[in-house]
Amino acid sequence: MQLFVKSLAGNTLALEVTSSTSVENVKSMIAAREGIDADFQCLSFAGKSLQDSEALALYGVQDNSTLHLNAELLGGGKKRKKKTYTTPKKIKHKRTKVKLAILKMYKVDESGKITRLRRECPNATCGAGVFMAKHKDRQYCGKCHLTYVFQKLTLLATEGVSHVDFTRIPFPARLAFAMTINKAHGQTLDSVGLYLPCHVFGLGQLYVALLRVRSHGAIKIMIPDDISIVENHAGSHTHNVVFKEVFNNPS
Incomplete structure (x- = not known):
């Protein structure tokens, strides 16, 4: 049968082959002519790409069929430009080696007496040899998280344009967590403490605060005695303004 091959130059080659001729033999014919x-x-x-070891009949090549010839070349990929970084992507942490670091925890005088410069953690879980970190306003144990806060002095600011003296007393303890009632919407808290120095006249504020906990024992309320006294009522009370429908229809 006659077979046509489209060459690289655009010419058409006519080859006499049989259906059992292998692809490798066809390539040899093309190599002899081109x-x-x-x-x-x-x-x-x-x-479909033709394999050398297979026959033409396997790929359905018939009489007067046309094969396309391509050449395998190296390369063809896009050359990527190597990026140069002026600064490193991530700065590695380097530990600063302190010479004679033991002298920061102990002090040796001329007589040979050893004095501790840092406080040992008194907690039973830490034991001897665990020193607390020294900060400008506190001492902190990194193992059990015990913290001692230093009592600060009262600061009196007399300088300035204003003729009024301002007194500022730094709080000696760190506040753990606090929020206003408006920010408590949609949150469930483990414990809530309410300080009511006056009657609650806001719409539903006390009602919202009581709904933030899961049980009665999780809420503590502090009301001064002069505020909690309500006429014709015994015990501690506070006025609160809510809609009556809240109690009639709690669902």
Whole structure:
């Protein structure tokens, strides 16, 4: 049967082959006529690449069929430019080596007496040899998280344009957690403390605060005695303004 091959130059080659002829033999015929080495040839038919060891009949090649010849070339990929970074992507942490670091925890005088410069943690879980970190306003144990806060002095500011003296007393303890009632909407808290120095006249504020906890024992309320006294009522009370529908229809 006659077979046509579309060459690289655009010419059409006519070859006499049989259906049992292998692809490798076809490449040898093309190499003899075009001078292209068989190792660089790539034949395709109907969108499929032909393997050297297979016969033409396996790919459905019939009489007067046309094969397309391509050449395998190296390269073809886009050359990527190497990026240069002026600064490192991540700065590695370097531990500063302190010479004679033991002298920061102990002091040796001329007589040979050893004095501790840092406080040992008194907690039973830490034991001896665990020193507390020294900060400007506190001492902190990194193992059990015990913290001692230093009592600060009262600061009196007399300088300035204003003729009024301002007194500021730094709080000796750190506040753990606090929020206003408006910020508590939609949150469930483990414990809530309410300080009511006056009657609650806001709409539903006390009602919202009581709904933030899961049980009665999780809420503590502090009301001064002069505020909690309500006429014709015994015990501690506070006025609160809510809609009656809240109690009639709690669902």
